[in-house]
Amino acid sequence: MNLRAVLNARAMRAAVTALVVALALVLWTLTRALRSEPLPDTPPTIVAILEAIGKHSTPAPADIQTAVDKDLFAADRSAPDAPYRMPGESDGKEKSTVEPMKPVVLGTAVATDGRSFATLQLGDASPALVRVGDKIGEWVVKAIERGKIVLVSTSGTRADLTVPKPGT
Numbered sequence: 001m002n003l004r005a006v007l008n009a010r011a012m013r014a015a016v017t018a019l020v021v022a023l024a025l026v027l028w029t030l031t032r033a034l035r036s037e038p039l040p041d042t043p044p045t046i047v048a049i050l051e052a053i054g055k056h057s058t059p060a061p062a063d064i065q066t067a068v069d070k071d072l073f074a075a076d077r078s079a080p081d082a083p084y085r086m087p088g089e090s091d092g093k094e095k096s097t098v099e100p101m102k103p104v105v106l107g108t109a110v111a112t113d114g115r116s117f118a119t120l121q122l123g124d125a126s127p128a129l130v131r132v133g134d135k136i137g138e139w140v141v142k143a144i145e146r147g148k149i150v151l152v153s154t155s156g157t158r159a160d161l162t163v164p165k166p167g168t
Helices: 003-008 010-034 050-054 064-069
Strands: 104-109 117-121 128-130 139-145 148-153 158-162
Touching: 003 010, 104 148, 104 158, 117 139
Parallel strands: none
Antiparallel strands: 104 117, 117 128, 139 148, 148 158
């Protein structure tokens, strides 16, 4: 039998047609699987500041050996003066510091001769032009770069603010 005689059979034509459709479907699925959609824009990353990390004092390590050496069922045993706290747990004596409201950066203008300025808005107040060293609310302007401004509060907290993207 030759190829022409085999292809003339009705069942063989149906099988070849099914094979071609299956191969086309496999190729279409493979191209869809390998084609990736673009990733969505992510919000700007917040960088940890070493100054803020260094402000917290580390608690004294627990004296576990002393606790093990004591008799658990002794009659003179009493509760400790301060309750045990997990590492990093607040003891309730610390005052919570309220960070002042941060202004919104509306825009920056950077000049090569050092006369850079930025437009900031603090809350509902009208926008203000500030230069390095100026004060807005409880914040002092330390540096102005293209699209970014560095502020330091009166308590020493540093804030790196960027110009928001249009539409956000």
